[in-house]
Amino acid sequence: xxxxxxxxxxxxxxxxxxxxxxxxxxxxxxxxxxxxxxxxxxxxxxxxxxxxxxxxxxxxxxxxxxxxxxxxxxxxxxxxxxxxxxxxxxxxxxxxxxxxxxxxxxxxxxxxxxxxxxxxxxxxxxxxxxxxxxxxxxxxxxxxxxxxxxxxxxxxxxxxxxxxxxxxxxxx
Amino acid sequence: xxxxxxxxxxxxxxxxxxxxxxxxxxxxxxxxxxxxxxxxxxxxxxxxxxxxxxxxxxxxxxxxxxxxxxxxxxxxxxxxxxxxxxxxxxxxxxxxxxxxxxxxxxxxxxxxxxxxxxxxxxxxxxxxxxxxxxxxxxxxxxxxxxxxxxxxxxxxxxxxxxxxxxxxxxxxxxxxxxxxxxxxxxxxxxxxxxxxxxxxxxxxxxxxxxxxxxxxxxxxxxxxxxxxxxxxxxxxxxxxxxxxxxxxxxxxxxxxxxxxxxxxxxxxxxxxxxxxxxxxxxxxxxxxxxxxxxxxxxxxxxxxxxxxxxxxxxxxxxxxxxxxxxxxxxxxxxxxxxxxxxxxxxxxxxxxxxxxxxxxxxxxxxxxxxxxxxxxxxxxxxxxxxxxxxxxxxxxxxxxxxxxxxxxxxxxxxxxxxxxxxxxxxxxxxxxxxxxxxxxxxxxxxxxxxxxxxxxxxxxxxxxxxxxxxxxxxxxxxxxxxxxxxxxxxxxxxxxxxxxxxxxxxxxxxxxxxxxxxxxxxxxxxxxxxxxxxxxxxxxxxxxxxxxxxxxxxxxxxxxxxxxxxxxxxxxxxxxxxxxxxxxxxxxxxxxxxxxxxxxxxxxxxxxxxxxxxxxxxxxxxxxxxxxxxxxxxxxxxxxxxxxxxxxxxxxxxxxx
Numbered sequence: 001x002x003x004x005x006x007x008x009x010x011x012x013x014x015x016x017x018x019x020x021x022x023x024x025x026x027x028x029x030x031x032x033x034x035x036x037x038x039x040x041x042x043x044x045x046x047x048x049x050x051x052x053x054x055x056x057x058x059x060x061x062x063x064x065x066x067x068x069x070x071x072x073x074x075x076x077x078x079x080x081x082x083x084x085x086x087x088x089x090x091x092x093x094x095x096x097x098x099x100x101x102x103x104x105x106x107x108x109x110x111x112x113x114x115x116x117x118x119x120x121x122x123x124x125x126x127x128x129x130x131x132x133x134x135x136x137x138x139x140x141x142x143x144x145x146x147x148x149x150x151x152x153x154x155x156x157x158x159x160x161x162x163x164x165x166x167x168x169x170x171x172x
Numbered sequence: 173x174x175x176x177x178x179x180x181x182x183x184x185x186x187x188x189x190x191x192x193x194x195x196x197x198x199x200x201x202x203x204x205x206x207x208x209x210x211x212x213x214x215x216x217x218x219x220x221x222x223x224x225x226x227x228x229x230x231x232x233x234x235x236x237x238x239x240x241x242x243x244x245x246x247x248x249x250x251x252x253x254x255x256x257x258x259x260x261x262x263x264x265x266x267x268x269x270x271x272x273x274x275x276x277x278x279x280x281x282x283x284x285x286x287x288x289x290x291x292x293x294x295x296x297x298x299x300x301x302x303x304x305x306x307x308x309x310x311x312x313x314x315x316x317x318x319x320x321x322x323x324x325x326x327x328x329x330x331x332x333x334x335x336x337x338x339x340x341x342x343x344x345x346x347x348x349x350x351x352x353x354x355x356x357x358x359x360x361x362x363x364x365x366x367x368x369x370x371x372x373x374x375x376x377x378x379x380x381x382x383x384x385x386x387x388x389x390x391x392x393x394x395x396x397x398x399x400x401x402x403x404x405x406x407x408x409x410x411x412x413x414x415x416x417x418x419x420x421x422x423x424x425x426x427x428x429x430x431x432x433x434x435x436x437x438x439x440x441x442x443x444x445x446x447x448x449x450x451x452x453x454x455x456x457x458x459x460x461x462x463x464x465x466x467x468x469x470x471x472x473x474x475x476x477x478x479x480x481x482x483x484x485x486x487x488x489x490x491x492x493x494x495x496x497x498x499x500x501x502x503x504x505x506x507x508x509x510x511x512x513x514x515x516x517x518x519x520x521x522x523x524x525x526x527x528x529x530x531x532x533x534x535x536x537x538x539x540x541x542x543x544x545x546x547x548x549x550x551x552x553x554x555x556x557x558x559x560x561x562x563x564x565x566x567x568x569x570x571x572x573x574x575x576x577x578x579x580x581x582x583x584x585x586x587x588x589x590x591x592x593x594x595x596x597x598x599x600x601x602x603x604x605x606x607x608x609x610x611x612x613x614x615x616x617x618x619x620x621x622x623x624x625x626x627x628x629x630x631x632x633x634x635x636x637x638x639x640x641x642x643x644x645x646x647x648x649x650x651x652x653x654x655x656x657x658x659x660x661x662x663x664x665x666x667x668x669x670x671x672x673x674x675x676x677x678x679x680x681x682x683x684x685x686x687x688x689x690x691x692x693x694x695x696x697x698x699x700x701x702x703x704x705x706x707x708x709x710x711x712x713x714x715x716x717x718x719x720x721x722x723x724x725x726x727x728x729x730x731x732x733x734x735x736x737x738x739x740x741x742x743x744x745x746x747x748x749x750x751x752x753x754x755x756x757x758x759x760x761x762x763x764x765x766x767x768x769x770x771x772x773x774x775x776x777x778x779x780x781x782x783x784x785x786x787x788x789x790x791x792x793x794x795x796x797x798x799x800x801x802x803x804x805x806x807x808x809x810x811x812x813x814x815x816x817x818x819x820x821x822x823x824x825x826x827x828x829x
Contacts, residue, residue, distance in 0.1 A: 008710055009710055009711055010737070011735060011736075011737045011738075011739065011742040011745040011746075012737040012738075012742075015742065015744045015745070016742070016744040016745045016748055017711070017745045017748060017749065058710075062710055062712055063712050063752065064710075064711055064712040064748060064749060064752050066744060066745070066748065139784055142741045142742075143741075168743070168744070169744060170463075170743045170744040170747055171743060172463070172466070172467035172470065172740070172743045
């Protein structure tokens with residue numbers, strides 16, 4: 001698994017100040033994708049255990065973070081490894097709120113409860129789902145790129161068995 | 173006044189100097205001279221006229237008025253005397269205006285007298301007039317420390333007026349006692365539902381309109397040469413009466429709506445006063461207004477946030493007196509404490525300040541020049557003492573000139589008692605001892621470069637160096653405290669808002685010492701104790717490191733975080749950063765984020781070279797890029813900032829990508 005980007009603090013990929021972690025590799029190939037170079041699974045640097053621990057340390061030490069965001073590429077193409085990273089993160093940094101971005105839909109990810117994708121989904125809190133649709137691009141949207149994409153409250157959706165949308169905790 | 177050595181050569185030299193000053197201004201040759209102050213249009217006729225006067229006044233002060241040791245320290249680049257053009261004539265710097273007193277008793281501008289207002293609309297209009305009248309009696313900023321408390325009575329007057337109208341038109345039974353007519357009287361609301369509702373709605377509308385007119389006035393009334401508008405600041409946030417809340421709400425709404433075409437107002441700079449139990453958690457009465465202030469700040473770059481709970485500010489806080497609440501000039505000036513007992517804001521201000529070039533001292537006694545392996549700390553502190561003494565001598569000498577000025581020289585300020593006690597002076601009487609309630613401040617710039625020059629690393633890079641930096645500023649504060657006692661004056665330590673100064677020391681130090689990496693190789697020195705803008709550091713750590721200095725700087729300090737990205741769309745992030753800074757005892761805080769405006773379509777947000785809304789390119793259409801310098805905003809930084817500040821803005825590392 002390769003890392004193709006890391007911002008220790010960002011306000012652009014989810015509510016609050018978040019550490020944003022970009023995992024290389026994506027096969028959705030959406031037209032108009034903002035960084036097609038990250039489709040390549042070999043792009044970026046190897047996300048070694050040492051690098052993971054550095055980032056986990058950053059997150060644990062930063063009192064201002066509201067959580068982390070996993071993006072790519074698409075982290076669901078490396079679902080099992082990303083799950084391992086999250087387990088390590090939660091063990092060392094405690095309860096961290098996790099947003100995850102994907103080109104898959106919630107329905108696709110929940111189709112097989114035994115799959116690695118489902119296991120990863122289960123570890124996260126907010127899912128930004130759906131492929132980027134260039135025709136539906138809208139720069140005024142918060143935290144996503146095209147209007148087909150949804151911000152889904154994962155625990156609530158898994159509990160109720162239907163898609164429950166995420167609601168902001170602070171509004172202006 | 174005669175020259176000390178009136179030789180032919182000396183006279184020739186003086187004449188050449190004077191001619192060069194004039195030529196630089198008239199031909200707009202020296203852009204940095206002309207853009208020394210970002211709010212002055214130095215390329216306009218009136219700006220040039222003012223500049224000519226100002227440059228001659230500086231020249232005159234240096235050659236004929238000031239102590240020689242101070243002039244030498246200026247010439248050798250160790251000390252900077254701010255607003256030198258005002259030195260010889262004894263003008264004072266800034267003031268907090270007692271609006272409650274002026275509005276409540278009426279006032280005279282010198283050209284005509286004004287009755288106390290009977291509505292919030294008129295009161296807001298008079299606030300602008302008072303700001304403008306006072307501005308002409310001094311050279312620095314004018315501030316309202318508690319505008320919500322000051323204006324609340326006029327909201328009440330408007331409400332009462334509308335309520336009586338309502339009773340008449342709706343023919344509800346007349347009989348309410350005048351003292352019963354107020355917005356929080358629930359019984360009145362039950363007995364006169366129509367009149368009450370009407371009065372409330374009309375008062376709300378009038379307050380908003382008043383706030384709009386105030387903001388428009390303060391952005392349009394050029395009252396100084398060079399198209400400068402008064403440097404106005406308004407502080408608010410703690411008045412919990414429904415009238416006061418209405419004032420705060422209206423000011424925020426009007427600010428968010430912006431000026432005529434929706435653009436961000438530059439003045440008044442606004443400061444929201446944060447206090448636990450008043451506006452910091454959801455159960456607090458003004459919490460909703462704090463949220464609204466954060467929203468406004470995410471949209472317009474201000475309000476900035478003043479921390480009433482910081483230890484320095486809590487010392488004199490008296491919950492029953494809003495004038496004891498910490499407030500500031502937009503630039504960061506703090507004049508709250510007074511050794512003569514006026515531990516409140518209105519009616520006094522800062523008198524003047526001088527800034528020390530810490531970097532030069534660092535270079536001379538540090539390792540940067542390669543002359544020694546270890547910093548000569550003893551030499552450094554010895555020299556520091558020497559230049560602190562000289563800078564203080566300059567302040568005291570100037571204070572003596574200020575004290576000797578007649579009351580009529582700062583006519584409005586004294587006659588109307590804007591400076592407390594001034595109203596008791598005869599026009600020809602010197603202001604004398606009245607000024608002792610103000611502060612004389614010693615400032616500093618470039619702690620980061622100073623540390624780099626002394627030890628090879630700055631205070632953001634190394635914990636031991638941080639402790640050295642902290643010790644240095646604590647040492648300077650102790651000096652100020654000691655001198656306050658010895659001289660029985662308010663001598664305070666200032667984290668200088670270096671705007672004109674930011675590049676001046678640097679330019680000359682570079683000429684002298686060459687380009688030293690991390691020290692003189694940029695166009696500016698880092699502001700006060702700030703971690704350098706180009707240094708990559710996480711927001712929380714920057715806040716924690718800088719917070720420790722706030723408590724030392726009793727003449728004022730500010731800290732910033734730079735956000736990249738649209739702050740408007742992530743309220744949670746914005747709020748958490750502000751509240752974290754407050755929790756770390758930062759006294760005065762703000763978040764910088766880019767606000768660009770496309771002049772073709774009016775889109776506001778982050779604009780690269782191409783407007784995301786209409787597709788115009790910056791080469792074809794002017795993109796106005798608003799940035800903050802000293803605490804104030806300026807217009808477009810690319811046309812108004814001097815080169816040093818432009819370079820600083822370009823170098824700023826965003827604490828979030």
